[in-house]
Each structure stands twice: as C-alpha cells, then as structure tokens.
Amino acid sequence: MCVHLRVLGERLEGTYAEYVKLPAANCFPIPPGFSFEEAAAFPLVFITLWRMLFTNARLKPGETLLIIGIGGGVASAALQVAKKIGASVIATSGSDEKLERAKFLGADHGINHRKKDFAEETRELTSNRGVDVVLDCVAGEVWQKSLAALTTGGRLVTCGATAGGQPTDDLTAIFSKHLKIYGSTLGSREEFLQLLSFMTVSKIKPIIDRGFPLKEAALAQRYVEEGKQFGKVVLQIGQ
Numbered sequence: 452m453c454v455h456l457r458v459l460g461e462r463l464e465g466t467y468a469e470y471v472k473l474p475a476a477n478c479f480p481i482p483p484g485f486s487f488e489e490a491a492a493f494p495l496v497f498i499t500l501w502r503m504l505f506t507n508a509r510l511k512p513g514e515t516l517l518i519i520g521i522g523g524g525v526a527s528a529a530l531q532v533a534k535k536i537g538a539s540v541i542a543t544s545g546s547d548e549k550l551e552r553a554k555f556l557g558a559d560h561g562i563n564h565r566k567k568d569f570a571e572e573t574r575e576l577t578s579n580r581g582v583d584v585v586l587d588c589v590a591g592e593v594w595q596k597s598l599a600a601l602t603t604g605g606r607l608v609t610c611g612a613t614a615g616g617q618p619t620d621d622l623t624a625i626f627s628k629h630l631k632i633y634g635s636t637l638g639s640r641e642e643f644l645q646l647l648s649f650m651t652v653s654k655i656k657p658i659i660d661r662g663f664p665l666k667e668a669a670l671a672q673r674y675v676e677e678g679k680q681f682g683k684v685v686l687q688i689g690q
Contacts, residue, residue, distance in 0.1 A: 458637070467668050469688055479643070482650050492657040492683040493650065496524040497532070498638035501646045503586065503608040504529060507633035512537030514583035517573055517600055519593060521558070522549045524683045525610065527658045529586050530556055535653050541576060543569045552681050556658075570596040581605060594618030598630060606631045658682030665689075 459465050459473070481490040503525075504510045516533045518526050521542035533540050534557040542553040543564045550561030560576050562569045574581055581602030587594065588611035597607055598621050607630065624630065638646075649655075660680040663671035664687055675684055 452639075456637075467665065467686065469665070479647065482647060484654075485656065488659055488662055488685050488687065489656050492524070492659050492685050493528070494643070495637075496528045496683065497646055497650070497657070498643050499610050499636065500525050500529045500532060500586075501642055501649075502638040503610060503633065503635045504533065504584070506638070506642060507635055508584045508606040508608045508631075510536070510538055510584050513539075515539040515541065515577060517541045517543070517569075517582040517585045517597070518558075519543050519564075519569075519585065519587040519597060520589045521553045521561075522546070522678070522681045523588070524657075525588060526586065527553075527556070527682045530558055531655050531658070532649075532653075534558075535655060541573055541582065549681055564593070568596065569593075570599040573600040577602070584608065590618045592618070595621050595624075598624045601628065601630055603628045604630070606633065608633045608635060610635050660684055662687045 457463050459471065481487070504516070510516060510533060516529070516538050518529055518540060520526055521530065521544045526542075530540055530542060530553060540558045541560045541562065542550065542558045543562045544550050544553070545563060545565040547563055550558075550563060554561055562572045582600055583602060583605055585597045585601055585605070585607045587597040587607060587609050590609065590611075595618070601607060605628065609632070625632070658681065660682040661674070662685045663674075668686055671684055671686060674680065
C-alpha cells in the first residue's frame with residue numbers, strides 16, 4: 452500500500468545482473484533446505500498469492516478455490532498453498548498436459564477452458580453452488596465467466612490481466628450475489644514474515660519449470676511468453 456512503491460525491474464533497474472544493491476533491511480535468510488534457485492523463485496509469487504488468498508479473500512479450509520490458467524508461477528503456487536490448508540481446488544487451462552500436472556500436484560478437478568465453458572463446468576462440479584474464491588489473473592473475455600462461477604458472497608482476487616485489462620463487468624451478478632473483488636500486488640513485510648514461517652513449517656517449495664543461464668535471458672523471456680512453462684522460470688547467475 453506504499454504511496455511510493457519501488458520494485459526492482461519495474462520502477463528500478465532490475466535483477467538481470469550478477470550484482471544488485473538494495474537495503475540490508477530488505478534481505479532475509481534463505482529458508483532451511485532451499486537452493487538458491489528455489490529461494491529466487493518463491494518470494495514474488497508466494498507473497499502475492501498470500502496477500503490475495505489470505506489477507507484479502509480469507510480462504511479457509513474446506514472452501515473451494517477456482518484457479519484460472521494453471522501453469523504460471525502465481526497459479527501453481529496458489530494450488531500448493533490452498534491444498535496445504537485443506538481447501539478444494541479446481542484448475543483451468545487450455546492444455547490437457549498442464550491439467551494432468553495440476554492433478555498430480557493435488558488439484559481436485561481440471562477443466563480445459565478451450566473445450567468447455569468453465570463456469571458451467573464449475574457449477575456442475577459444485578452441485579450448482581459455485582466456488583467460494585476465484586483467482587483470475589487472466590481477465591479479458593473470461594472475466595464474466597469468473598464472476599458467474601462464484602457462489603453468493605464469493606470473492607474474486609486478481610493481480611494481472613494477461614488477456615486484457617478492460618473486461619466487461621456483470622454488475623448484476625456483482626450486486627445480486629454480494630460478490631467481492633480484490634485487486635492485489637506484492638505484500639507487506641509482516642505478510643512476508645508470515646509466509647516465511649508457513650513455508651518453513653509446511654515444507655512447501657516453489658515449482659521450478661526450467662533454469663536459463665543469465666546470458667540467455669532473452670530466450671527465457673520468449674519461453675515464458677509462449678506459455679510453455681509450469682511453475683517458475685529462473686535465471687542462473689554465473690552460468
């Protein structure tokens with residue numbers, strides 16, 4: 452919520468470098484048992500989803516979470532954390548291979564949104580009730596379906612709009628179903644400390660799809676743009 456938010460790679464020079472200077476107060480010990488790649492892969496996505504799912508949406512054990520577009524860093528991490536606390540998870544993807552991977556990691560159901568209407572499928576899977584929380588970082592033309600998939604009093608959380616930032620809202624659904632929509636990015640120092648404790652106790656580690664040497668950063672970005680990854684793509688310094 453900082454008025455003068457500064458993020459490496461966004462408002463400041465980024466981390467595609469061998470050395471980066473930042474305040475010592477912003478450094479934390481690597482969690483026990485984590486490799487450097489794992490330590491690099493988890494902070495951004497996990498603090499983002501922590502704020503989305505727990506600070507904002509207040510996801511609880513026994514509730515159902517719908518994740519739109521499983522495969523990215525935030526989505527795959529949300530699957531891990533939601534299952535760890537005892538929530539049910541429905542994941543969507545345009546790739547059957549990614550859906551199978553999601554089920555292997557604990558997803559209760561997978562929906563190929565290229566073949567089926569995920570809002571209709573979700574309501575069928577929940578006996579027409581709908582889900583408690585939707586994590587939608589896609590927006591665009593799927594936004595209305597995300598709203599339609601929610602139960603009365605449901606919560607939608609978003610931290611991105613990869614399919615378009617000007618979706619069409621269904622205001623009737625929002626007010627008639629008492630829906631809540633939370634926009635979110637990053638998190639606070641207190642939330643990060645909560646996350647570190649959770650990661651240590653839960654033994655969760657980030658899913659790393661692939662590593663690229665720093666000199667192949669452009670190739671790594673093209674790989675991500677093509678949507679081939681499941682989990683995080685990391686740059687390896689000194690290789």
